[in-house]
Amino acid sequence: QVQLAESGGGSVQAGDSLTLSCAATGSTVRYNMAWFRQAAGKERIFVGGISWDGNGTKYADSLSWRFEISRDNNKETLVLQMNNLKPEDTAVYSCAGRPGRTPSPQTSDYRCWGQGTQVPVSS
Numbered sequence: 001q002v003q004l005a006e007s008g009g010g011s012v013q014a015g016d017s018l019t020l021s022c023a024a025t026g027s028t029v030r031y032n033m034a035w036f037r038q039a040a041g042k043e044r045i046f047v048g049g050i051s052w053d054g055n056g057t058k059y060a061d062s063l064s065w066r067f068e069i070s071r072d073n074n075k076e077t078l079v080l081q082m083n084n085l086k087p088e089d090t091a092v093y094s095c096a097g098r099p100g101r102t103p104s105p106q107t108s109d110y111r112c113w114g115q116g117t118q119v120p121v122s123s
Contacts, residue, residue, distance in 0.1 A: 001026060001112075002024055002025065002026040002027070002028055002031065002097060002112045003024070003025040003026060003112070004022055004023070004024055004025075004095050004096070004097060004112055004113060004114035005022065005023050005025075005114050005115065006020060006021065006022050006093065006094065006095055006114040006115065006116060006117040007020070007021050007022075007023070007117060008020040008021050008117065009093065009117030009118050009119045010118075010119070011120045011121075011122065012085055012119070012120075012121055012122070013085075013121070013122050013123075014085060014086055014087055014121060014122065014123050015084055015085065016085050016121075017081070017082060017083045017084070017085065018082045018085060018119060019079060019080070019081050019082070020035070020079070020080040020082070020093055020095075020117060020119070021077055021078070021079055021080075022035075022077065022078040022079070022080075022095030022114055023076065023077055024076040024077070024078070024097070025076075026076075027076070028052075028073070028076055028078075028097050029052065029073050030052050030099055030100075031052055031097040031098060031099055031100075031112075032049060032050065032051050032052050032097070032098060032100055032101055032102055032103040032104075033049060033050055033052075033069075033071060033078045033095060033096070033097045033103065034046065034047070034048065034049030034050070034069075034095070034096050034097070034103045034104070034105075034110065035047040035048055035049070035069060035078075035080045035093060035094070035095055035096075036093070036094050036095075036096060036107060037089075037091035037092065037093045037094070037119075038091055038092050038094070038116075039088075039090060039091040039092075040091075044094070044107050045060065046060055046105035046106075046107075047059070047060055047063060047067060047069075047080065047093070048060060048063065048064070048067060048069045048080075048103075049069065049103020049104070049105070050069045050070070050071050050078070050103060051101050051102055051103065052073075052100070052101050053073075053101075054070065054071045054073065056101075056102065056103075057069050057103075058103060058105070060105075066082065066083050066084050066085075067080060067081065067082050067083070068080075068081040068083075069081075078095050078097075080093065080095075082119075085119075085121045086121060087121050087122065087123045088121075089119065089121050090119065090120050090121045091118075091119060092116040092117065092118050092119075093116060093117055093118075093119055094113055094114050094115070094116040094117075095113070095114045096110035096112060096113050096114070097110065097111075097112045098110045098111050098112065099111075
């Protein structure tokens with residue numbers, strides 16, 4: 001059973017950059033991975049995902065020019081680089097993984113989840 005744990009969250013100001021990491025216990029080599037976020041009182045939504053070999057990524061339309069996802073399969077680590085953060089990016093960010101090559105934007109498609117890390121962005 002793969003277990004995921006996020007790190008790197010914390011309070012930032014608008015315009016700052018922040019890097020989140022997701023460490024896996026157990027092999028995720030054949031897993032596609034994704035980041036989701038959930039703002040207070042709202043549904044969890046897809047931020048972006050990456051294929052199991054790291055060669056394919058997809059992002060939520062509004063985030064692709066500010067956020068970047070990468071992975072290091074040797075270190076079993078997923079990374080979310082967030083740039084030019086805005087107050088509306090405030091949320092709990094969670095990583096997720098599932099077997100297969102291509103990431104899905106649907107939360108119900110993922111079997112493994114981290115506990116989430118909070119990212120408050122102040123104006």
